Amino acid sequence: NTSPHIPYLKQCLSLAEQSPPRPTNFRVGAVLLSRKDNDPTFTDDRILSTGYTMELAGNTHAEQCCFSNYAAVHKVPDDQVGEVLPVEPGRKLVMYVTMEPCGKRLSGNAPCVQRIMKTAEGGREGIHKVYFGVKEPGTFVGESEGCRMLTQAGIEWEHVGGLEREILTVAFAGHENAEEEVRAALGDKKTSIDDV
Ligand SMILES: Nc1nc(=O)c(N)c(NC[C@H](O)[C@H](O)[C@H](O)COP(=O)(O)O)[nH]1
């Protein structure tokens, strides 16, 4: 019996596979949904938006595209997406991403944790929880800050294990020595059982 989160991470993985391979970032997929409280099998989930790395023009991240796509459908600029996300009693906003949202980007563009935090404005809760399949490898920014920043902002997060190898293989596809980087990233995981 697999965790009910796995089908969502698999959906994010197939989104990530649509991302153009680049050595300068990771190929990531994201899904934004509304989830009813106390619905353990997620039967009443409502998908709100999806996104993948570089889906939209420019150097865009999966989470960024996910928000931007939703904002476009609701005819507001990206930075006002929080104002059009649904606020429904008894339901929460949840995001699934193949990789831990970035807390820092080498390009200096707004990191995705900042975009996630921004959805909580004007008394709205915004994104309640983020599920991801791997922590960000150290390739670009070293020790990732995403989770710590989410915690500081009072946003819950959870690493859902089981798809690390698949997620990293897709993420690193555009990199020079992708296989080596995947192996190294898996090795970093104290919990990865593949390499024992
Ligand atoms: N969660 C996440 N979703 C993405 O869609 C993506 N590409 C990354 N990648 C994180 C990595 O740290 C940055 O890609 C590098 O730091 C380069 O920064 P830019 O992407 O050029 O801003 N992380």
Ligand SMILES: [Zn+2]
């Ligand atoms: Zn990001």
